[in-house]
Amino acid sequence: MAEHIRIGDVAPRVQYLGDGLRTAFTYPFPIFLASELELRLDGVPLSGGYSVAGAGSSEGGLVTLAAAPAEGSTVTLRRRIRVERSTDFQDNGVLRARTLNDELDRIVAALQEQREELSGALRQDPAEVGGAFTLPLRTARANRVLGFDGGGDLVVLPRESGLIGAPFPGAVPYTVEDKLAEQLSARDFGATGDGVTEDGPALQAAMNAAGVSGKALLIGEGSFRSSQPLTLPGASAGLIMRGSIIYAGPAGQPALTIGDGGSARNASKLHSGLTVLRANQSDWENEGDIGILLRNHDASIIEVRRVEGFSIGIRTLGDGRGFEDSTLVLGRIVNNRIGLDVHTATAAAWNTSIRYHGGHFAVGSTTHVDKDRFGVRFSAAPGAYVAHNRHVFDAPNFELNAEGRPIAGIPFLCEVSSRAVIARDMRMEGCTGFVARHTGPAQDHVYEVAWASQGYMVEIEHASASTRLGGVVRALHQAAAHREATREVASVPSLRAAAIRWNATEIGFEKLACLSSNVSGSPAVLHDFVFPGLDAFELTNRGVMLTGGRALGFIVDARQCRDFALSVDADAPRLVVMCFDGANNLLTDSLGPLVLASGQSVVWNPTARWWQGAADMTDEGLSRLQALRLSPAVATAVIGVARISTDYELRALRLNCDPRHAPALMYGLPDLPIGKRDLVAELAWDPPSIAAGGSTQVNVPLPGARPGDFVQAAYSLSTSGAVFLSQIGAQDVVTVTVWNRSGAALDLSAGTVRVRVVKA
Known part of the structure; x- marks a missing residue:
């Protein structure tokens, strides 16, 4: 041997799976002679048809087969040292270290092989001491099966009993057939x-x-x-x-x-x-x-x-x-x-x-x-x-x-x-x-x-x-x-406090449009359907009674946001939605369903020209809380509640939307003067000369102004010595009176008269 073998802690066996192509297989353990390597193909020892390289090397070597093993076959390589004494040390002879080491290496290699073989044998757990495991004589064990008694020692049992028991206290013996039948396997019936x-x-x-x-x-x-x-x-x-x-x-x-x-x-x-x-x-x-x-x-x-x-x-x-x-x-x-x-x-x-x-x-x-x-x-x-x-x-x-x-x-x-x-x-x-x-x-x-x-x-x-x-x-x-947030679009927490008395018979509400289920004429656009105030609204101590086909709603810009949620404090309200396109033209059911609600169906009312809930918003009907989705065709919507089948009291309204959006609430605009308690107007005016103690007047048009409203007036320039008084003598007109309280004539420069009306 070219070098002294070092026997490491390496198992003297290795196994491979053939792929139909590979012919060379390594072994990681040392051998002394090529004849000491045993090769098994699918468990059968081979006597030839291969060569061994690396005998005498501490790192092992290589086995090369003449033909590649078939795909799926097992190739097992293991060391098999002959257990014999081939040398002898002479009395008073020279004891060389190499010779002694070689003999010790063979002993260690043989012990490794024994340990490998014993690892697959039945043996007692190291934690147990004692026990009888000696086989009875051949005549005593013939035609019997091995088992264990109550102490865990080896015993032979009659073969015909067919009973086994689990190795636990209280286990009941039963047949192998019964044990195997506890759970059925598809392979028991021939499945491969x-x-x-x-x-x-x-x-x-x-x-x-x-x-x-x-x-x-x-x-x-x-x-x-x-x-x-x-x-x-x-x-x-x-x-x-x-x-x-x-x-x-x-x-x-x-x-x-x-x-x-x-x-x-x-x-x-x-x-x-x-x-x-x-x-x-x-x-x-x-x-x-x-x-x-x-x-x-x-x-x-x-x-x-x-x-x-x-x-x-x-x-x-x-x-x-x-x-x-x-x-x-x-x-x-x-x-x-x-x-x-x-x-x-x-x-x-x-x-x-x-x-x-x-x-x-x-x-x-x-x-x-x-x-x-x-x-x-x-x-x-x-x-x-x-x-x-x-x-x-x-x-x-x-x-x-x-x-x-x-x-x-x-x-x-x-x-x-x-x-x-x-x-x-x-x-x-x-x-x-x-x-x-x-x-x-x-x-x-x-x-x-x-x-x-x-x-x-x-x-x-x-x-x-x-x-x-x-x-x-x-x-x-x-x-x-x-x-995790929600966005409030609009809120009217008290309908009673938000009420606006437009005139002796008509009532409106802050932020809200007044609707009727039967608009006269040939209405076609948004402005034809929404009003700052209507009659037949009856105020109560806490809200308003919806009667006679009346409705109230928020007007919202729905071009970007299509999802809304309406919360109502009322006895038994009915959801209504009116839909308009980007030019404020009314959208009907000709385009198909334009509104979906979360807790009920929404149907088209051709008389009122709005979409309305199929049922009242009640706890009993699981329809109190309503979320809405508008069609992409809807650019502007009026979302609210209406009186459909019976009068009811409405006390509060709130409208929310997805927090990704912040849609505009449309009220109090120059072209949509609804839902606003404060009305303002202005007029360019060049007053005449006013004698001492005298006065002059100018009328400022202001739609919505009614006798009984609170009114104020002001002038855009300095008015030292003059007092501006205002009143509403006729509907939609504010009369401004300028009184010269000084002792000399007063000649004001041209300016702008501004008036403000607060609806009662």
Whole structure:
């Protein structure tokens, strides 16, 4: 040997997996001779067909085979030293260090081999002392099985008893067959899981057995290919999957159905690791092409690890009975047109009160690039139950690859009257600009977006058939602090204090426009419909009584902000909204629905020419709090309440909006003199010379001025010696009298007379 070997603490065995190409394999332990390296291929020792290099080196060496081992085969290299004494030290002879070290190295190498072999043997725990583990004589142990007695010592048992017991106090002995049948395995029925063999019949047989026995079924590691749809009966205790089902069966059918339909209640089930992959990507044309169909589950826990390649990835189904009060843990839901479909099939079924955790809803960048895709859909068959209530999603992730494409990639699609759908801490990547599309009367949805590639402007899309303002978006992405605020557009905290008596019969209110349900003539623009005051308003101690088709509302600029919330203190108010375009022309229902409300439908009133709520705003009807969304066609809106079916007292009105906007409240403008208690006007005037003690007058036109109003007058120049007095002698005119109180004639220069009227 060229050098002295150093024996390190390295296991004298190493194993490789063949790939069909590799022929050279290293061994990291030292050997003394090439003949001391043993090579095994798939456990069988080879006597030739390879060469060994590196014998005598402390770092090991290399084994080279003449032919590469097949893919998947095992190649085992281990050191096998002959245990023999090949040298002898002579009495009084020379004891060389190298010779002594070589002998000691062989001893250490042999001990390493023994330790390696003993590591795979049955042995007593080092913490235990004593015990009887000596085998009985051959005749005493023939045709018997080894076991352990109550003290843990070795004992032989009659072979025909077939009983075993768990090594714990109080354990009851029972047969091996019973032990193995505690949980069924798909492999017990012939399933291979090699990804090639047809495992469908074996899987279905295993599922049928689980249903008959009421036990859970284990589908172990591997890929189980099936060309037939599979069904796990509802009587089974559950399904545990560590591998995956590869569905290669006909389209238009669920690949895996779990649970019974009809009146069955599949309660208290535990399904974990569910993984169903379609062998070929679905064309997304057939909605019967479903990965996992879960029927009528109640009080169950379901974990879906992965479902991929279907038109609908997962469908939870109320079918004859309901799907309710369960928890779904969601993993990767990929390349499905609809990731999760919350569905009902009959009028007597329901789908409600479900908790969802996680879920990565994704579509690949090359998958059906011309087709819409959705993460979660709420749907129902024709005539089925549609009130899907209280579904809570925690931290779902949507990566739909639709941004910048002429297709829809939207996390939520709501086609029913779902209520209280809450999605928290969502992520939107590559989606279109809508967090949800509502096509029906969905309401009370809250979508909290923690991150979105779209930035701030994430909205809810309300289709033309939608009859509710279905929810709210809380876009926290770089705007959390700002989002937690709301912006007050206008407030009239006391209608009684805000009342303005325009004349003997007409009353108006600060900041508010007065409306009538029956405007005479041919009104067409905003100014034809809004008035500073009207008759038939009856003031009370705390507010105003709306009678005779009267209404009050705020006029707001809706060009940028389309979302508002109206708060009302009244007995039973009725919501009304009038809509106008950018030229102040009235918008009718010819453009379709222009207004959506959160808690009720909004209908068009052709006589009053406004949109009004279908019901009063009451606590009993769950319609007291109303949020509104206006169509993009609306540039100006009048938002308020009206008397529709009965008189009622109105005491306070407040209007709020999304804090991203600060829309203008339109009142008291030169071309819109409504809702303002103070009226002002001015007139250029060159007064004549006024004799001592004399006076002169000038009339200043001021629309809205009525006898009995408070009035003031002033002049733009110095008026030493003159007193300006004002009064309203006739409607819409303020008479200003200038009295010369000095003892000499007074000649004022030309200036401007200004008057101010305060309505009572």
